[in-house]
Amino acid sequence: MAAALTFGAFAVTTLSAHAAEVSPAPGAASAVAPAAVPEAALPATFVTGNPLGRAAAELAAPITELDGKALALRRATTLGETLDGLPGVSATSYGPNVSRPIIRGLDGDRIRVLQNGTASLDASSLSYDHAVAQDPLSIERVEIVRGPAALLYGGNAVGGVVNTIDNRIPREALNGISGATDFSYGGANRERAGAAQLEFGNGQFAFHVDGFARKSADLRIPGFARSAQQRARDDEDVAQPSGKLPNSDGQTSGAAAGASWTWADGYAGLSYSGYDSDYGTVAEENTRIRLRQQRLALASEVRNLSGPFTAFKFDFGYTDYEHKEVENGETGTTFKNHGYEGRIEARHAKIGPLEGAVGVQFSQNTFSALGEEAFVPKSDTTNVALFALEEWAVNQAVKLSFGARIEHSSVKPSAGGNDRFDNLPSRNFTPGSVSAGAVFALTPAWSVALNTAYTERAPTFYELYANGPHLATGVFEIGDPQAKLEKAFSTDLSLRYENGPNKGSVGVFYSRFTNFIALNNTGLTVDGAENPLPVYQYAGVPADLYGFEAEGRARVWQGYGNLDVELRGDYTIGRNRDTGEPLPRIAPLRLTAALVYGLGRWGGRLEVVHASNQGRVPANDLTTSGYTTLGAALTYQFKAGGAQWLAYLKGENLTNQEVRLASSVLRDIAPQGGRAVRVGLRTTF
Template sequence: MQVSSPMKYLFAAVATAPLLAGMAHAQAEDEVRIEQPVIVTLPGPQRTAGEMVSNVAALDRKALVEDMSSTLGDTLDRQPGVASTSFGQGASRPVLRGLGAERVQVLTNGIGVIDVSAASPDHQVAADGIDAVKVEILRGPAALVYGGQAIGGVVNVIDGLIMEDLPKRPLAGEAYAASNSVNDGTEAGGRVQGVLGPLVGTLTASTRDFGNYDIPSPAQSDRLRAENGEPAGPDGELPNSFVQTNSVAGGLSWVGEKGFLGGAVRQQSSQYGLPLEETAFIDLKQTRYDMRGGLNVDNGFFTDITASASVADYEHTEFEAPGEPGTIFKTDGFEGRIEAGHVLGPLQGEFGIQYADSSLDAIGDEAFITPTDTKSVGVFLYESHDFESGLGIEGGLRGEQVDLDNEGAGKVSFDLVSGSAGVHKHWDSGWFLGTQVSWAERAPNQSELFADGPHLATEQYEVGDATLGKERGLNFEGTARWENDAMSFGANLFLTDFSDFIYLAATGAELDDLPVFEFRQQDAQFTGGELFANYQLLDGPLTADWKFDAGLDFVKAEFDDGSDVPYVPPVTLNAGAEADWGALALGAKLTWAGDQDSPGVGQLATDGYVTADLHADLDIARYGFGRTGTKLFLEARNVSDEEVRMATSVLKDSVPQPGRNIRAGIRYLF
């Protein structure tokens, strides 16, 4: 019997489980503990990542600084089950389990980013980890409380501007700065937070200035050159791949014994080049206002009530050349949520209502979509209960109405229903088993319904279909995990059966010298999973404390007619090791990505790659500089200068990833 590559790794993990368990048992006497982060994005009572059937993750500030890249998607793409759409240095969105763009909801503090990043891969996400305190990644049924656009999952960027609890320190802050050799770039960010009685004030600022980046190979891939006889293209440096970003934000909160109330404002701007076009670039600006308040009720039924609201004004201009503005994209929006935590008999949960209203307008030669207003209102309920035996149950429902009103095509409405149910079991031995099923419905977005025009950034002429129906997905997921104080390992396997999956397909025709692509619907099936392991060893070889981690993710996606869904990530393995002597820590990370030989109709296959990263941290807080956590760091990314092309990127055959990068910087806490 021939075994597929993902299953080989799964079988290997199962076969080595007893050995790993024995290693962990041998270290049981060591005082070491693998901490599971509390996931605040989850509805209902607070839970850690280890208490969820789905594979959820959280990156704290330390991890964000270590993995920082120029875009949100690239910062997160080493996480299990996460890839990036990667449009050069300027734009990328996270891809979760092969699903991206309109199927992954990117949030800021639990409210949508209110931008146009889902409309095109060259549009930057109006949220960035450079000044965030935490980023959470949520997959599975719990994500459905955020709406049908979260059918693939949720990425929540938490900026910490509105505080719900009083900080321990009356005055604290952080300064962060780094330089990069691959693009002669600099990046910096700062945060100051002060407490005066019940008032908490927070100020943040960040900047990034990256030039064109070095590439280890000609821009055009070997496959593309063989396909159409094109020249190799630029070599050594990728023209027009620069990115510059700036942000400034402030928040003020009142924190009492039983509640909090706060507001924040953020202004950010960005300019970045579009690598396929010689001089074209995007100039982006957004102003966003947030308010959030909460009250601890605890009256026997209600436990707490939280209300959040955001208003944003977003605009970006696509310049054909300096001084020559082209297409302008504008969106103004409001989104609000009210969530009520409660106890109902043995159940703990949350119910609430969410409302969103936004307008999208595109003006200019590349305005491939006409003005569209989108309104949605949703109600949701999520319940859970953990029995003393270790058995747990959870489930949720959401009803939503989405109305889209286009200037030319008129109004279309969608009534959506989503639901989930799951069960899990904890054992004192450290085992956790769980399974869940969910049903989700998604309304097509503005581009899928109403697009009709040239899209030069992706070299396509896009045509929407106002008669598209809603997309539906039936998901099954199971997990098995084991952990003790020093080690954890496990696997999540999933199957999602889509009805009327919406996708962009080549028609074979041409308009305006561009190939025509139109949005269509067809049933599709996604299968895959993530394997993961962590191990800690105190006072190990070389008298260091050691940490090891590894994660392997895979997904296969096929349409009902047997063809492959395009832009799906290949089998990917990430592994890391770190030795910590207290003042000095040295580490290495390895990424292996397999070939993507199932690229979809009209797409070229993508070669796999192996990259290695090295890093060193010096804890200068031990020498009187700053408080705990202050470090100098030095990194070498893509040490071997490997040619890397992301199978999830529309530019994979013309825009390789950056080559070798030496990154040096400081994170100073006070």
């Protein structure tokens, strides 16, 4: 079984149960070398899915965890590209340097991207050309909640949560010194990437330092940058680059330091991190984005208390973010976002059959855009919320969960001397959410999970107050200052199986939105800097999103090595209920099949991914063609010099297919990379 897992590099089911066999990512090593810890000593812990620390099989909401070797071999330049292809997860993709996760067709402010449970406060939800200010090299584990997580994280988690977790604030005692390194080269953009971390402690005080850097060239692509449909629409004087995607190079670096005081029943610590990035925006040949983020985090947990509460957990993060859009060496627009978010969770003693937790979440941030292309005003947003989650184990076969959340948010705009933002009203909202779920164990191997939720989301500052040219999307955006709460009823049902190396799940989901705040084409145009810009306005519409997700792994041969088969698929449909028109940027039907073989220290994987054409698009949108790609990986694990080593060789898009993601706003001018090979070496000590 150990050898088989070595090659389960891209498995997307929860992998924590095999943590004894995988290495922590640089920037987040565990206190003890993985091989020294027995498998039973590392139970799954979910920070995102449930404050009671339940494993995925016990939760009604569908959750995927990605860590260790599976994360190492999926790791790409961006968080979105790293997670793209997991069940229900696609990516926005604005060239190779910018990509944000999409869950079940929902993106932007409906998906919360968290760092250790609190917001990182970048500008990635505002615009598709704004990068997530986190690098996959610094991440130890990623937890993904598919479907509403608004109960714990607010209405803007109506579509789900992506929580990245690192060990920059050590959560357990450290004795002695441990560390990790990760180096890789290759890919379609000839990327050079490296990361290193060091941890040490005396059993009471624990310290952590890490750093990372990556640099890439322009992306190599198969054929033209612009699609055949787009080229047919282009004027004769439009450049038609091929072979490489212009202005797609980039570089990123960062570092962090943290420390904790640990004891038998808890810890308290802090960390400071910095992140810098400089990358080209592929929609504008002479424009680059220079991004900087600094973050201070505090965290503490106290367990095994007596009295009405048995545990307390506190997380707090303060972020100072800025990025500049530089055109021909001159700064055009500067975006700034600074503020904080904190959470306090208290687990209470058992009340009759109920186990549960209550909590408070609070946040404040100030966002501003300065320059000629600023299309939103300076805005101050504050939020405070109360939530509760309760669980009832009716018997060994039935577990119920239910909870509620109420929050209050306010948004205050400031014109800052820009006439377009004069006389805008401040807005206050009081959204609420409730949820209920159940897990029914049919047999020791089979279970059924049902989850339902009613959620409300307050509109964001840009949905309320946008008024200007948004050049990243090529439109003139207008907000609705009188927008009301977005409301949704969501449910999903899944059948799960797990028996030794064989596991799988299949599920369906449905979300019905009232006042779905969409950016709609008005049919009007305004004069732009070079060409007329279509006018789009935010307005509430009724919408439905529904579909299915399935994944499974089965051992088909065991003898001279182990051979597993993995299958995965998902499909989402989104539509405006009033008009029947499809919602934009929905990924098509996607199917994945892989053969995974393990023998001793060696492992191999052969994977085929098929995506259908996407013909369900709004009026005036272009369709995307289907594609089938082939990937392969070869791994070798060994010990040398007192350290554990993992060497790998990956082949990506080996058939050199033209891949255009239907979920990308730039799908017709920026395809994915062509055929490429990547090599890497990781070590832990």
